[in-house]
Amino acid sequence: MKNNKYIITAALPYTNGDIHIGHLSGVFLPADIYNRYLKLNKYKSIFISGSDEHGVNILIKSINENTSPVNIINKYHYMIKKNLKIFKISLNNYFRTSNKIHKKYSLKVFYKLYNKKFFIEKATYQYYDKLYNLFLADRFVIGICPICNYKEAYSDICEKCGNVLKIGDLKNPISILTGKKPVLKKTINLFLLFKKKYIIYLYNKYKKLKYNNKILKYIYNFIKIDINKRSITRDIKWGIFIKKIKKFNNKVIYVWFEAILGYISSTIDLSYKRKKNYIKYWKNKNTKLINFIGKDNIVFHTLFYPIIIKNYNKKYIIPNYINVNEFLKINGKKISTSKNKAIFISKFIKYLPNYIDSLRYTLISEMPINKDSNFTWDKFKNNNNSILIGIFGNYFNRIIVLLHKKFNGYIPNNIILTKYDKYILNKVNKFINKINKYILKYNFRMAINEFINISRIGNKYLSITTPWKEKNNENIKRSLYVSLEILKNITKISYLFLPYTYKKILKILNINKNNFINNNIIFPLNHKINKPKIIFKYITSNKLKKIKLIFE
RNA sequence: GACGUAAUAACUCAGUGGUAGAGUAUUGGUCUCAUAAUCCAAAAGUCGGGGGUUCAAAUCCCCCUUACGUCACCA
Structure with missing residues (x-):
């Protein structure tokens, strides 16, 4: 065994559907190959991931399908877990953020930062759906863009003219859930501070670690455009409730604040399962932590994670490298789980095992x-x-x-x-x-x-x-x-x-x-091999036609 | 709108200053051990457009066009 230890992480897939070929190509396969390479070369490594099971999308989906969020995450968590296994992704642990261990750990981190007065409170107005008693994420309110008059602009951004909108700007706002007009309601939330000095420090650190340009430029942009806080609590009824803080006990932790800690809680879970302390890895300077992610969550890994974890316990390491992939398209079109435009893994396994x-x-x-x-x-x-x-x-x-x-x-x-x-x-x-x-x-x-x-x-x-x-x-x-x-x-x-x-x-x-x-x-003397067998099956033009019919 | 990334053969891409490259597809030949597979060869490109720097530009600089991405309550 060699001295360096590795922690390999694959971004947590969101559990509002099965995983599709984009998850494999962008995150799980690169992580898997890297981990297999480490294993082949006798390095010690743990490879972890898990389901990201909170957030507003799952809640909305459960409302639309007239079921509970728990039913949704149970259905997809086990499906994803099984499919990753069939695709031989060499994970050591595939965990889930709805698990007690994860909740307990996330809250511990959250409370500690709260007590250190690391968050600030801020009041904002937010659209509210009276029928469902639900604050609506900006994306779930559509209306007419005040700038270009596009009819289906989101309440935070108009996709047609590209302008960023402030809450309340939208004309004729409508809740996607009910089709009715939501009201604006005042709410107080907690915000995580992005101190400019620290972002600059991280930028230089990442530069030294030879992170790729994509990430460096992304962070550089953050320095320039003066982002200083991000909301880390949400007014929804699905997630990890902040019970111990009276003022916020009906709110949940913003999903990415806790999901990013899923790698660590997954490690805690693995330690219980194997009766061996793997958390040591996270606090060992010599451990190499490598995140494999898609380009959609750079900010959570490069800024959220270090800010959160270093303020919780500065012994925790930050990633030595973050491998960011772009997106895989199908026939030139973007993949979308929620719009059902994807090649889902369960379907692939069913028809092309x-x-x-x-x-x-x-x-x-x-x-x-x-x-x-x-x-x-x-x-x-x-x-x-x-x-x-x-x-x-x-x-x-x-x-x-x-x-x-x-x-x-x-x-x-x-x-x-x-x-x-x-x-x-x-x-x-x-x-x-x-x-x-x-x-x-x-x-x-x-x-x-x-x-x-x-x-x-x-x-x-x-x-x-x-x-x-x-x-x-x-x-x-x-x-x-x-x-x-x-x-x-x-x-x-x-x-x-x-x-x-x-x-x-x-x-x-x-x-x-x-x-x-x-x-x-090494072949022993007089070694005899077995009879030849076909290892790959031919795909005829006819079969291709059938495949296209099934999947397109 | 701001910022970013890209544009090279029919397709997918490699190529960061020195005579344009690979794989696939196509065409021709070859082999017969092999899942009509191998191997050899041909054809195929004003390197998005325009300007500049240089003895020399796909490569560096500027402008333009097109596509894609991100933009602080989606994850």
Whole structure:
């Protein structure tokens, strides 16, 4: 085991629906690959996430569906948890913010900051729905924009002209819930102070830690536009109630104030489950904390989190790196859970259970690293057929079949390598180094691309050495031996990207944990491999048509 | 409106001052161990438009166009 410890976090998905391919591509897959890389290289790591189960959206959804918020979160929490498992996301703990442990911890932090007088009180006017006895978030009130007269402007922003509106500006406001006019009602809430000095301090710190430009510029913007406080309590009936403070005991903590603490409460939960103290990780200077998030919640990780946690207990660490991804689109259109425009994971698993790794491949190779990227079923088919079958699966199959035809499945040994063999193996090594480099730079797209390139080298080597028509037995042995060496490397790396395939390959190669010595696959003398089996399934044009019908 | 990000072959992208690159798709050839897969080759680009700096610009600077994102009670 190496000295550095890691905490890997994947942003908590909001539990108002199933997770979709955007969650996987933007957050869970990058985090998963990174964590798998750490495990493969014998680092100590914990990989945590959980469901974000509070907030006004879930409340609204429960009202619309005539059910309770608890029913909603129960339905989706277990669904998401199961789906993450099926996609082999290597989480150590998937927790939930409605759990007692989380509530207790969040309140502890909240009360401490309150007692330190870290919050300020401020009165504001807020739209209020009398029928439901509910304060309405700005987004749930629409009306006519006072500037451009757009009819469906939100009460805080008009999406047509882009102007930011103040509460009360909107003409003819209507509650989305009831279709009736809401009233403006005064309310007192608590606000978290964003001290400019501290933001500048964080900015410089992040710069030193080599956070990416996107984040630095985002924070720089915060310094410039003089944001100094954010409301951290809400007037709704769903969330973590602030019981102990009389004045606010009918209000809840703003969802992101507590959700951001979910990583820590998830760790507390893990500690109970395993009877081992993982909270130490959070207070150890040598721990590397890496957050994987989407671009929609930069502010909570870069500003909320350090402000909250350092004032609670300054021993807690802040992230060494925050990996921010953009959004994945489908056929050029934005994904939306609430508008039901997404490829949901449950549906994918139902109709295409044998294509989990194919989807993982496409989502990794299309990961929205620098800018929004696009998913199409044609790409999915193409990747599956041309890359996974044509290049990778085919290469694997060729070797296995040849080994059976030439040596009855026994692995050749006592080989003397030629210069060319050594050149090829050396080249493969260079690609492995590249893959490692790309992973450490969070460029998983390039990493998986280089991974496929190793199979390309292998295919080329085979077509040059042509063991199927070679007469000299030593040459055949050598060719297949070198091919197997390449295949060993591919196998090892497939653990990072394609977990199902990895297991299938191990089975066909007839090896288990005992064959791994110092991280290398070692075949014992006279080792016999199993019969070849198809590891990827072909997608015909007909099948593609059917898929499109189901999902589009 | 403010701020930010981007624009490179049909598609997806790599390329931060020195003769335009890769994969996919297309076309031709090759192999026959392999899931009509491999391998080789061809064709394909005024690097969004305009101006500037430079011996030299996809790359640096300025202006414009287009797309996308963020903008302090959505998460």
